[in-house]
Amino acid sequence: MPDSPTAGRRERKKAATRQAIADAALDLFLEHGFERVSVRDIADRADVSTTTLFAHFPSKEALVFDREEKVEAELTAAVRERPKDQGVVEALRDHALSSWVPIVSDPRLDRFNALVDQTPALREYAERMWMRHADVLGAVIAEELGRATDDLACAALARFVLEIPTLSRGRHDPRAAVKTVFDLLNRGWRSHHDSEDVLAGPHQS
Numbered sequence: 342m343p344d345s346p347t348a349g350r351r352e353r354k355k356a357a358t359r360q361a362i363a364d365a366a367l368d369l370f371l372e373h374g375f376e377r378v379s380v381r382d383i384a385d386r387a388d389v390s391t392t393t394l395f396a397h398f399p400s401k402e403a404l405v406f407d408r409e410e411k412v413e414a415e416l417t418a419a420v421r422e423r424p425k426d427q428g429v430v431e432a433l434r435d436h437a438l439s440s441w442v443p444i445v446s447d448p449r450l451d452r453f454n455a456l457v458d459q460t461p462a463l464r465e466y467a468e469r470m471w472m473r474h475a476d477v478l479g480a481v482i483a484e485e486l487g488r489a490t491d492d493l494a495c496a497a498l499a500r501f502v503l504e505i506p507t508l509s510r511g512r513h514d515p516r517a518a519v520k521t522v523f524d525l526l527n528r529g530w531r532s533h534h535d536s537e538d539v540l541a542g543p544h545q546s
Contacts, residue, residue: 359397362387363407370405371452375460402466405457409470415440416474417481429482430530433502434523438516441506445515454510475500494533501526 365386369378380401384391398404415436423432444450457463479499483492509518 358387358389358393359407362389362394362397363404366404366407367449367453370456371449375401375405375456375463402462405463406466406470409474413474413477416478420478420481420485428527428530429485430498430523430527434520434527437502437505437519437523441509442516442519445506445509445519450510471503475503478502494530498526498530 362383366378366383369382369386380391380394383404384394387394398407403409416433419432419436420429423429427435447453457467475496476499479492479496480490482499483490483495486492486495488495505519505522508522509515512518
């Protein structure tokens with residue numbers, strides 16, 4: 342049964358409040374630095390209570406990475422929901438070009454990266470988040486290919502893919518940079534599979 346109009350409005354309002362809090366937090370952090378901004382400052386800027394703020398974000402650090410759950414969900418969906426005739430690397434490439442390139446081109450990105458790099462608590466949070474995304478993506482790739490959850494090739498592919506935003510940062514043409522790295526990954530991935538086929542011997546019909 343589809344959601345009722347009331348439920349739909351409630352979800353849209355909840356999403357709008359969450360976005361307003363995240364936007365207020367980022368603006369304040371970029372203006373004053375992470376350590377000099379309090380949760381109360383953010384709540385006041387977003388015109389919400391601190392209780393409402395913590396209902397949306399479990400910690401001050403999470404306010405900076407407000408898209409982490411969405412990023413992870415989109416990564417796994419790119420692999421699981423790809424067309425049947427599309428490979429995993431190609432699916433992740435398409436996702437990166439449509440979702441990551443606009444972010445890499447955001448004029449605020451340099452200031453955001455500087456904020457994270459200069460704040461130990463944010464660097465640690467980002468590293469844990471990156472590892473979590475890599476573990477989840479590696480497991481999903483392995484699941485889709487019928488391999489063990491800890492398959493080394495799948496884990497390596499996931500980590501290489503997640504390095505691409507960093508590798509394309511600051512490039513004159515981020516889109517071309519993303520394509521170049523994925524071309525390299527795709528050749529390596531296909532070569533790995535070809536080698537496995539040789540080692541396994543001829544397939545039985």
